[in-house]
Amino acid sequence: MRSRSGSSTVDGIRLNISPDQSVRSGTRWIRGKIQKILRNPTGQVADSGPTNTDGHQSPSEEEQPFVTPNFEECLEGQYLCEATQLLIDREKHLFGEITEANEQEVEKLAADHEALEKRMQQTLQQSLSLNPQDVSEDVTSALMSAVKAISLEEEQDQLWKKRCRTPPAWRPTKWKERHDSVLHELVNGRMDNPSILVGDQVNQSSIQADINSMGRQLKDDLLLVVTVVNSCYPPEMDICNFYARLYHQTFSSRLRKIADFVLDDRDCIFLLQWVNEFYPGILQKSELANNINTEALGKLLPDELLKALEEQYLSKQQSDLMIFTDRALDAAKKEWDQGKEPTRDDGCYVSPVACDVIQIINGVLTSAQKIVGDEHKPQQIASHLTGFMQRYRALQEDIIKHNRPHSKALIKANLGCVKQFRDFLTTKSHLFPEDVRENCLQVLTEMKQSAHTYLLNPVHKVLKPHYQKLGTSDWLKKNVFEKLLFSTDEELQQLQGSAQSCHQELICQLHREVTEEYVRRLLRGEVKLKDRDRQQKAYMTMKENAERLHELFTRMGSKQEWLKEILTKIAEVLKLQDIPAIQMQIVSLGSAYPDLSEKHVSALLKLKTTLTKADRKTIKATLSDTLKESRADAETRTFFSNVEVR
Secondary structure: OOOOOEEEEEOOEEEEEOHHHHHHHHHHOOHHHHHHHHEOOOOOEOOOOOEOOOOOEOHHHHOOOOOOOOHHHHHHOOOHHHHHHHHHHHHHHHHOOOOOOOHHHHHHHHHHHHHHHHHHHHHHHOOOOOOHHHOOHHHHHHHHHHHHHHHHHHHHHHHHHOOOOOOOOOOOOOHHHHHHHHHHHHHHHHHHOOOOOOOOOOOOOHHHHHHHHHHHHHHHHHHHHHHOHHHHOOHHHOHHHHHHHHHHHHHHHHHHHHHOOOOOHHHHHHHHHHHHHHHHHHHOOHHHHOOOOHHHHOOOOOHHHHHHHHHHHHHHHHHHHHHHHHHHHHHHHHHHHOOOOOOEEOOEEOOHHHHHHHHHHHHHHHHHHHHHOOOOHHHHHHHHHHHHHHHHHHHHHHHHHHOOOOHHHHHHHHHHHHHHHHHHHHHOHHHOOHHHHHHHHHHHHHHHHHHHHHHHHHHHHHHHHHHHHHHOHHHHOHHHHHHHHHHHHHHHHHOOOOOHHHHHHHHHHHHHHHHHHHHHHHHHOOOOEOOHHHHHHHHHHHHHHHHHHHHHHHHOOOOOOHHHHHHHHHHHHHHOOOHHHHHHHHHHHHHHOOOOOHHHHHHHHHOEOOOOHHHHHHHHHHHHHHHHHHOOOOOOOOOHHHOOOO
């Protein structure tokens, strides 16, 4: 067989140079790489022969500007792409001739292929050992060269598929498949033996420590892949997503084995946290999210395993929450039984029930949403909240029923709790099932109204003698209303002690109830306005009363300005003399308050004895048409429905 390559030596180093290699390799290899290979152990370039006395190299050396290292030198220098190309060139010469290939050269080529593949695998196995803090071209060049070598081998495999000749024993090499296999083994090995930080396993079970270590290894390695390894691969190999799939599948496989065990509650929670919170959090890091298709990875655990873990976790959380809320009520009941008055904060009675219960409910449900990875599933934890509210209402009813010296203070403190619970259920509605939320709000509404009634009934009892004079001829006397205002002012002082917003609601209700009682007594009374002068005096009296009542309650915090308007409109009816004018005023009153009935209008008009029965009938007929239109408007206020007339 004829010789296809020449050989020469430079200071004892053999260089294989074939005629066609000299051109191709000469353009690929620059002098710097040759010098790097030829450096001696001391780091100096090997002596290349005598030089001129002026320090320049001899003419014979300058005639050799480019040299190509042989296969062994490429392999030693981690130039795997160039080493691969040398072997492919030798392969083409050996198996491209008509004559039979030299057996010894074929065996040598096969051995070189085996050595190259071994070095390629070693390089791939070290690809996750790169230090991202100390990355340079030298660090990544070996891996980059190995990746290029794989591409060259794949191309050569494809070329042999198109030939009709028997390929060498090493064809096809399937280096891409071997690349994938090596990386799979590499990932498995790193997840089987993850790095452990000092102090990581403190207060952790063995299961928690294993999961934590694997998760940290996954995060660190994927960050290394996207910041360093990715630059060594061509885009079409999509190496970031390849590694992500390997780590996801490996982590998932190990977590499935853990989930198959009967886990205690702490390990169950920790596993769910990694599946639904920590792992998605890792993938959401900008470095990873920009390079990895995280949605394509899916969940770490299948639905059947997740469902069992979630049921165990949610059941435990619900049980713990019920125990805590019951304890909060038991503590409040104990203080009630012991006759303890609630503490004050800035002059207001306060109870810890709402604050403590809301804090634990919000913490448990918010945490459960993250741990389970779902907004609606944790709602079942709060399903017992209706029962808690009902027991809370029963405690308040017991306090009211016994009416002990400290009962009023407790009810004022409870009003603050009711307000806190209502605000919580309203602003955090997504935490609760809709039926549970509505039931709880209904119970709280009943509790507030019960507390208001309990606190306001004594006030109305004191004011009752003054109410009774409003329906008599004494009504027009100035001192009658003065006494009512004075007593009301005194009673308002006794109502203080609840939180500001709660106190304001209480004052608003009293403002409304006093106004309702005023109108009720007037319409039910025996006052007869027999002439224009008396009607004018009634108008002036009622208008002044409206102003004084409004001023008193506004000073105490009421915002119910519309109540003044009602008394003023009624006063206008008492003053007016023309039927059309009275009709317009009644229509105005009925439009604003559609619960105004004909009975109310009849009672009001009967005060004006100057009106005939026919006049009253005409005015009421006008009202009927107005009410049909006004009652369709849901935004209008109600007032007269609470004012009973005979």
